[in-house]
Amino acid sequence: MKRETTVAIKVSENHRRSISITLQLIDQALCEWDDWANGRLQSGIMYRQLDTLSVVQKHELQNKIGKVRQLITRLRDDLDLEPKNVGTARSIAARASLLWEMLTELNSRGMQGYGKVPEDLGRYLNPIGEQLAAEMNEITSLFSKPITVPIKS
Numbered sequence: 001m002k003r004e005t006t007v008a009i010k011v012s013e014n015h016r017r018s019i020s021i022t023l024q025l026i027d028q029a030l031c032e033w034d035d036w037a038n039g040r041l042q043s044g045i046m047y048r049q050l051d052t053l054s055v056v057q058k059h060e061l062q063n064k065i066g067k068v069r070q071l072i073t074r075l076r077d078d079l080d081l082e083p084k085n086v087g088t089a090r091s092i093a094a095r096a097s098l099l100w101e102m103l104t105e106l107n108s109r110g111m112q113g114y115g116k117v118p119e120d121l122g123r124y125l126n127p128i129g130e131q132l133a134a135e136m137n138e139i140t141s142l143f144s145k146p147i148t149v150p151i152k153s
């Protein structure tokens with residue numbers, strides 16, 4: 001249900017875009033924090049989230065998330081802001097592209113900035129770094145292609 005704004009506020013497109021982006025980033029963080037407050041953690045091979053929140057902290061965090069979302073909703077409604085819908089394919093492609101760039105430096109030449117790289121490490125690391133970069137590039141390509149949907153007759 002939309003609230004009635006008591007004062008007509010003129011908002012330029014540049015201001016609207018700036019406000020929207022800020023609110024989107026806040027809401028993205030709130031989504032992650034809400035997962036943590038509800039015990040949903042991510043765990044991989046080299047990345048693991050640990051639940052270090054007490055029951056009281058989780059409860060308080062959920063309350064704060066609710067209050068922040070109320071303010072975001074108010075701004076969205078009063079300023080007629082549109083939410084950003086982020087497709088998972090686009091997110092995967094964007095992150096994989098950034099990671100590919102990092103992985104192109106995961107070799108003996110890129111590691112020189114941290115000191116002399118032993119030859120054994122270079123021989124070991126170079127092909128694996130190259131393979132990781134190639135895999136990220138393929139993931140980027142996989143999710144950067146337009147999706148073709150068969151035409152139903």
